Amino acid sequence: MESDLERKIFLVDKLQQDWESSDFDFIPMEVVHRVPDAGRPESPELVPPKDLPRRGLGTREGHAALIHSIAHIEFNAVNLALDALYRFQNMPKAYYQDWLRVAMEESYHFQMIREHLYHLGSEYGDFKAHNGLWLTTYETDHSPRVRMALVPRTLEARGLDVTPPMMKKLRAIGDKRGVEILKILLRDEIGHVEVGTRWFRYLCREEGLNPFDEFVTIVQSYFHGDLRGPFNFEARVEAGFSEEEIQWLKSIEQGFVDRAETT
Template sequence: MSKNLFSTVLTCLQEADLNRKVKQLDQLLQDWTEDRFDITPTEEIIRIPDPGRPSKPELVSPKKLPRRGLGTTEGHAALMHSIAHIEFNAVNLALDAIYRFQEMPRQYYGDWLGVAGEESYHFQMVREHLFHLGYEYGDFPAHDGLWMTTYQTDHNPLVRMALVPRTLEARGLDVTPAMIQKLRAIGDKRGVEILKILLRDEIGHVEVGTRWFRYLCEQRGVNPFKTFQEIIEQYFHGDLRGPFNIEARREAGFSEQEIQWLESL
């Protein structure tokens, strides 16, 4: 018996309990590999101002997050907590990319389900490491910038692909090598291992965003480079200055023209 992919994904997206969410996602991935889904669009697609997430962490503006050095256990744990928060958000981002845009080719849904599965694995690895440091996910405040951008781009898959994987998540490619060095400096071998896995996988996730961005540009007959520039100028209000991880961005499908433009900002 087939299930509707979009309504099943919506249930998982709106699930607030961490353990239930992970279980639902595992079932989603299994059902997908066993070809149990039909991809008939739902009658309506609802906007989601806030996806399912636990009551903690408390969400605050990025400016209100305290700055902590890595010299203390608390500072070390706060860094791992911020990474866990990004990975948890990324599960919801991938699920929303499936639910929100119901007129895409079947392969698109397979790609984003794969991303959701990897982000869930990342979250669980970081959460476990955090537990060994004496803390739980939710013990520190966190910011909500990622979901705000997701909500603002829920009208157009082209804008979503440009802004979420190719801009926000691509920043992870740029900042992770420095975080790896910091964790190495304090002797956190497991943290270094985890971040290396995250960096490797995130290159793949940004590449998925790049591939579908280019596909949509081709479908609409627009120039990918100019369109990327226009979307950034219109929608992105954050900081896009380098240094950029050029090698990782190339692997993730950024063109030389895009890289030169980013470096000129």
């Protein structure tokens, strides 16, 4: 719930120190509160995705706006990793170790991108943003199985698809530092999606569910909008997607291609 950026980063670091000191109590709390809006600074102003202005990457403002959008995703990812730690209190200890590592890495990502944004003449909060990632986190707070399927394996996995094209765009305008940062993000995000995959499969085994059938059902029931490609199949395989899931995504991608060719 901490809204101050510097304080939140400090507290995430302290969580890691507490973990290393074994200074945690794993007894579940009697009440776990819903969090409709996690702690964040007053800026950026949050608007619906359709209300975000479109800016060309060829302008300084457009360049900064793209980096700002990445910073916003990483900041939200810190909150969602912390929520995964807090909310689901009957998981094995390794689950908490995994999500604490994710929170630490997302915090590091945010700090790198924030610094790069500063060198572009902007600050986090200077551009409008949307709250879609946290809204989905809130909507999935009733089930760790649904959370793992929809947030890391669907929304965050989309980052695996769009990061290589973003790197290409930044390379084209000479932003070498931006490209290097995105390389780090892509490497780490594969690991984060893999964490979601591993614990999703664990929960399916615990409940006697078929992971593929359950994943498709959850996406179709909870995901807002169209799940569409192009997908980064190589990165998704690294993140633990099964061959059955890859074939399903390939059929979705081909379906959009076929519809585009007939219109």
